[in-house]
Amino acid sequence: MNKPLISVIIPNYCHSKYLAQRIESVLNQTYKNFEVIILDDCSPDDGASRSVIEKYRNNPYVSHIVYNEVNSGNTFMQWDKGIQMAKGELCWIAESDDYCELNMLEELVEAYMMQSNTVIAYSTVMFVNDKGEYLSEKRSFPNQYFTSEEYIKRYLLFSNSIKNASCCIFSRQAALNVREDYKNYPSAGDYFFWVYIAEQGNIAVVNRQLSYFRRHDNVVTDKYAADGTNFVVEKNVVDYICNSFHIDKFHKRLSEAYHHRGLRNFKYFDQGTRLKLFDLWNVKPKESFFMRVLLKLSDVLRYRLNYYI
Structure with missing residues (x-):
């Protein structure tokens, strides 16, 4: 070798x-x-x-x-x-x-x-x-x-x-x-x-x-997540990937559902930060049935069939 x-x-x-x-x-x-x-x-x-x-x-x-x-x-x-x-x-x-x-x-x-x-x-x-x-x-x-x-x-x-x-x-x-x-x-x-x-x-x-x-x-990244900084970077990365690669509509919606759930469930410093990020990502207040189904598919397609990563 x-x-x-x-x-x-x-x-x-x-x-x-x-x-x-x-x-x-x-x-x-x-x-x-x-x-x-x-x-x-x-x-x-x-x-x-x-x-x-x-x-x-x-x-x-x-x-x-x-x-x-x-x-x-x-x-x-x-x-x-x-x-x-x-x-x-x-x-x-x-x-x-x-x-x-x-x-x-x-x-x-x-x-x-x-x-x-x-x-x-x-x-x-x-x-x-x-x-x-x-x-x-x-x-x-x-x-x-x-x-x-x-x-x-x-x-x-x-x-x-x-x-x-x-x-x-x-x-x-x-x-x-x-x-x-x-x-x-x-x-x-x-x-x-x-x-x-x-x-x-x-x-x-x-x-x-x-x-x-x-x-x-006191991990620094936890602070940046709580004040919303990390979610802004994530949005920039996802936009870069979608603009640089041929990402089909299904994977775009799957990614959207995944990120939106994370944004809904996270604990922020304040309500203002939460609302700004929801606006940036175009997150609706409640998760739709369609989005819940997509996330179930995501769990199967990305993890259960692909081991532990």
Whole structure:
């Protein structure tokens, strides 16, 4: 099997508590052809992050350590910095508060190489709390392989199905080709990022929970969801997909039903935010019988027949 060089980008901000576990889960991978780029975004933690990072200064896998003198205010600026510095054919953005199984890279690379013109391979994730305790059950299914259009129409049209960057390897060249406007969305720019990469090639899914995604009580994305920011980004992404691909009327209505239900059920900061988003998405106050039927079909077509993604 071809063993491409992987550039592992670890963007850190105030995660000194988890940082050693993150770095160790990278350095001890069974797949050995990688470099590590550690980026600290001016963490205001009295040097706690720096003290962890400096322990790895002379590790042979660590190619770069960069400390920002001023906080960028945007994690996607750090993503871009790491991708620009990377030397590998593939990149892995290993978020600093997550960790993974030690065979994750090996399994992802094997899946990535199974079909030509692959641009993304990712595993499913296990959500864990601050203590590392599982928040869902362990599940495993056969791997899946999709063309660009299949994956976008079946999954990205409905939601950001790549749960977080830590579970994913992707083509560096494809990442260099993406439109830079994803960095304009600090809360959900990854949704645009994955769409921009997915439209360039095939996608492989390893249906085993090889990455552990840590959920905190004060997660920034929860704030952006509550004030409506994420739903505005979602609308922009869905519009982009519908304008860039041939999406049939059935899938458009199915996507509409899916997003409208999410908008109805969400708890917002205030009623004004709710009404503005309903107007943006053209959501009716009550869900029609037809929409309920569509959502039942969505459940069957998108999940029960397609494993656990």
